Amino acid sequence: MPTTNSPPDHSSTDTMPHVVKDEKSPAHGMESLALVDEGTGEFEEVTAVRQGLHQRHIQMIALAGTIGTGLFLSSGRAIARSGPLGAFLGYLVMGCVAGTVTLTVGEMGALVPLNGGIVRYAEHFVDPALAFANGYNVVYSYLVSIPAELVAAAVLVQFWSDLNSAIWITIFGLVMVLTALLFVRVYGELEFFFSTLKILLIIGVNIMALLITCGGGPTHESIGFQYWRHPGPFVQYLGIDGALGRFLGVWTALNNALYSYSGIETITVAAGETRSPRQAIPQATKRIFIRILLFYVISIFMIGLVVPSNDPDLDSSSGTSSASPFVIAATRAGIKVVPSIINAVVITSAWSSGNSNMLGGSRVLVGLAMNGRAPRVFTQLNRFSVPWVAVSLYGLFMALGYMSLSSTANNVFNWLQDLVSITTLTNWLTILVTYLRFYYGCRKQGISRKSLPWAAPLQPYISWVALVLLSLLLLTGGYSTFIHGHWDNETFVSSYINIPLFLILYFGYKLVCKTKIVALGDIPIQPFIDIANRNPEPLPKPKQGWHKLNVLWD
Template identity: 50%
Template sequence: MASTSGAMDVDVESKAPSVDIASTPENVTRIVEENEDKDLSRSLNQRHIQMIALAGAIGTGLFLSLGGALQNGGPLGALLGYAYMGGVVCAVQFALGEVSALFPVTGSYVRHAEFLVDPALGFAVGWNVVYGTYLSVPSEISAAMVLIQFWTDKYPALWITLFIVLTFLVGIIFVGIFGEVEFFFALLKIFLVIGIVIMGLVIDLGGVSGQERIGFRYWNNPGPLVEYLALGSWGKFLGFWAVMTNAVYSFAGVESVSVAAAETQNPRQNIPKACNRVFARVSILYLLSVLIVGMLVPSNDPSLNDYSGTAATSPFVVAATRAGIKVVPSIINSVVLTSALSASNQSLLSGTRILYGLALKKQAPKIFLRTTKYGIPYVCVILQTLVASLAFMSLSNGALTVFNWLLRLTAAGTLVTWSVILINHIRLHKALQKQGISRHELPWHHWWTVYASWIGLVSCLLFLFTGGFSVFVKGHWDTATFISSYLDIPIVIAAYGGWKIFKKTKILPWRKFLFEKRLMR
């Protein structure tokens, strides 16, 4: 290894420089950006980024975990829960958009944490994202197995292997191909949600032959809210709060739009545009879907209580089946299956790019710096593909059971990520304020985001610490639920504290020229 400076070493095997995190933030930023420009390919254009943002906003969780939300919270509880979480997601997206417009770098919020807060926080959240996204791939494959079992329960090992291979192929080839695949999957999702809303209205208004008008019948019986773990108003509130974990998983991945900034054309314009439009997607697509399902499927439908893991339990499929429509359930199931594959692809993109960024800064083994001639960090992709083999647990425990385990694990990691994104944004605005720089000088900004970030941060922390509240109710202790709900908290704290002690990092002072340089671009 030949040394070129005190801040940068050149890896002969990978041809990629690595960065000493002890260097000043501006040097770290310069060196990493130079390496990204050299080794990564800017092949994602505005069309791709817009659709990746949309694909991230419509995940498998909407189609699978919504059933659990309806069962626990009732139609009104599910609607309010998803609306509340949608507001938090909007706060996260706008915060991410503002910071990413100023610092459009691969690794996004991980790198932002390093030069806006503390290098140790960047290390902790970086590995937290790698851990979460690597678990998300087998989670989505388990979700795909739930959907496949709607048609057949034969050859599960073969299906899992096929999904792993497909995910690997999409991740290892030219990133522009990834963009095209996600563009196609996102279009299918849009058409599916629009079709579901139209179908739901037709069924609800009695437009299906032999079916009477439903209206808001199920809001009256069994009722708009469901008692969960307790009786009366308190039980109904707990039912509403139980919706949050399902909703977090449904929205997980919306932050991935900025992770591949170094592989995006004109990231300072395209990424904020993608973040800016998430509000309409959340309010129209998600809330309409939740409302329609609550009108068509009663919260006490026995299909929603199927925890065997041997059949698909998507409430959209249940709604079509209850209406006696034989073809539509298979169509819905097919498109939801592509949603699982899409979510798996996005998790692979996020996890591999974050791991690549960690390796650049010597926070991960240098072998992860190796890229193909098309700019794909192929060693990162291979590792994530190996971790995806956890999906084979579905063979002994049931696909839906494994999906629910991984759901809780990834939901906690998602909340940590969102909290860091909001902290980065708050710190950025505080720095601008202290240095007398108007936020209007930012490439992209909104007047209300400062307030929204504080509300979002408090909400994320509440969701994080109450994610496994059910185990603390008398008679409902479950070790697996407790571990999967709270394991991520000590992992992140240990990673932050360990790196801080090892590298003696400090919360960074502000360097005005760093902002001025960015604002003049």
Template identity: 60%
Template sequence: MSLNEEKDRNLFDGSGKLEMDVASAGKVGEDEQVFEEEKELVRGLQQRHIQMIALAGTIGTVSYPCRHCGLFLGSGKALAAAGPVGTLLGYLFTGILVSGVVLSIAELAALVPLTGSYVRHAEVFFDPALSFAIGWNTVYSNCITAAAVLISFWNTTISNGVWITIMGLLIIATNMFFIRVYGELEFSFSMLKIMLIIGLILMGLVIDLGGVSGQHRLGFQYWRNPGPFVQYLGIGGSLGQFLGFWTTFSNAAYAYSGIETIASAAAETKSPRRNIPRAAKRIFIRVLLFYVLSVFIVTMIVPSNSPLLLSSSSNASESPFVIAANLAGIKVVPHIVNAIVLTSAWSSGNSSMLGGSRTLYGLAREGHAPKFFLRTNRFGIPWICVAFISIFIALGYMTLQDSAATVFQWFQDLVAAAALVTWITICLIYLRFYYACKRQGIDRSELPWAGPFQPYVAWMGLLGFGLIFLTGGFVVFIHGDWETETFFSSYFNIPLILILYFGFKWIKKTKIVSLDEMPIRYYIDIANANPEPEEVPLKGWGKINLLWT
């Protein structure tokens, strides 16, 4: 069967048998072969959009109103639990693991640039049942995340419900029109976050070196007193210090969540085989520059025993940078940080809406969701998917009451655990793909892009995040610290993913795709038959841009 004769991308029939028509390649023009969805979706994300979305991901999502916030807020909680050295090492090691995940998903997306990324890759390179399970797991986590909004810092007289309504409508409007609108907004939000981080790093250095009037040079005094590590939960000796350090892995992992979204809209990205890997290749250096360097500065300007770090306000007032600014008498910084945090909340809502709606579209493409989710509007947007995710924005109104807000925080912990499951799944899919290449005698140099350090970084991500996930709720097993809510939110994803996976497998009788049957050569042929246009050289001021070139 020729490529031109293949019509459907559903790789499996009801029995789980791999069929011959293994891609939704449709005929466009006379000879050109593309994936079917490329005729329905609009490729409006350009290189600079993907680069900046990847960069914003390394700065973190800040929409979680709980103890696992992004870089702006969550690093303070980590510092209080682990101390300066424990926090720095935790964010560094987690950044290395996350970089492996991004390199893995980028290699897969370069070969098979489909909307839904790893959900679609699971169908091809692992098992349709895993595609179903991880797909709906991702949809539900994005439904909850899209509802989160930070707005309480200024304590305005206007009800938070008004702000949630405004933010919700803006998120819906942004995602209902051209994908480029989303790209331009994320580009702008990313620029704001980058400028804020650079400004805060410089401010932290000035404070640490004694550049603020009336304050002495701090240097590394907080590393010596109260010390490099914290005795977590009052447990003495090296065990208490190690447990404090271990909590940072979970905190940092949650702060990095969403970093894999650079591949979610692959079918809507211009030249995805070039631009997605380009964004992924620079992920580690960006982790170092924006996360590790920022956390390093934080450890020098705020003591780990500061009572302000234990604030439960979940707004900019608990940011360690804001705490340091207040201690130094710099009054304007809290308002600047909160303003950027608010735009970051909107950005995070946009990202969750995009990730959730494109995952749902991908599920419908694979037959794991109703086909009406495939409908697109005249802008090339899967509008029914966006509308479905939009319904769950109403969960944000739960924050208007204190008791409901507590339940909402449990939801956020569930979402954080789902992020770890996603990363584990990406590494698992990649490893199956990698060893299928070995089995079929396919040299990875034949791929559109082969990520470095493989399969070692994928194995590190699989084992590392697997261990972090299994031990994420260890605190409830310590004598006297049992909390049913914490146990449930930490481990609910285990039975959920197993029920989804084995339930679908039992009903549809699917089988794990064997290494010999994976259609890797087929996708290589599609890539070779559709070379991407040559990159246009940068001119003028574009030559000095170091962020997205």
């Protein structure tokens, strides 16, 4: 798609093109791919919005856009419950799963660059009912995760101020809504800036942890692997002795890591607003594993070196930055200035992650509305070509953050975190199922994967492994409640309530709309390939000078 095309201006009452029935579609009776602009041969939805996200925006969002309170706060809980080695293994394994999910969604997104991400792919490659069920699962996830990030940002401010959290929730929320209502380019620039801060913070705290470990702190005490020897590399989770207790600790760390990685798959939800998406999305996806290793796995490893798993502040109920392992490490080493710096950047990270969720959530809702699975009003665009009604809905649900005023903020944050984790798990399972249907659809129809805009490596093997592991996590998410003496209402509800809700949405939609699973031979893959071939994108400029040293993004 040429980047020189300028989309028309839109009034506040304009809506995106709607989908119509296509009797010639290979999947007869299914809603068509989307309306195609006769002049450009591209999706009309793509020409209706502004392509305000550049290569550097989409790649930086993929690099660090979703790094938020999951890494900076809840990682402490992982170490407290699993031990340094247990937490490291949990983040390593779940990092491989998150990378696999991102690869699959990147391959589908490069072929189908429409807003909504998995909602659009599931509709064409599996069953419109699956798109409906998972679409509202994702919407629900975003409705919960945005207040969670707001609560985290608000309570972190209490590191310096005693003002009521409601003030900060209101301020951060209003700024977030106003940002989301402006040009998507504004969002891209803000995410680029805040993601840069997050990367610098992660690099800084890891260097700090290395210096502390080697005796470079104010106390000049060399720690080495002292905390791996005592209290030990693993924690006997729930007080269960032996190998079982250690295994349960590692298994629990997988759920903690799941929350930290949530949102990493959202690089395609705004594909319709990304310039040259068939190049930008693959480039943002190719190095996902090295990014996960550098920013998540190494960070959790370094934290485990400088903070003992039995430190009472790691799993504290204060709900403030004292529960951040980075702050605990600096405080234990006698470094006085660093905690405030870390706290300030973590606040921006929480706000940035919420801002990223605002974009993703509104575009998923638009994707549902485009095909009649949500009210058409959510497709209305303002003068900046932003779906303002969808953004406003998420703004209203920010009020969930005020629940922290009637309970401890930490309890509210933990509830919201658990709810986000289970919806993320369901979303990832849907992505993998959809991708495998797409993969075997290509094989059934004799379509070479070389004809796709981009094909992910090691498929379908890594997708099957990830699918099995995530299925086990879904079924065992609330296992601790079935151990005598460990029943917990919050854990049980947050672990399992999403399963019946998802099934009700799926089978309810099938019953009402009479949808069927699309046969492998009828999946409309070739028409998408034809659209991509009719719209070649300009080749990227070769790297010049010091840019050749950049190994993280293109």
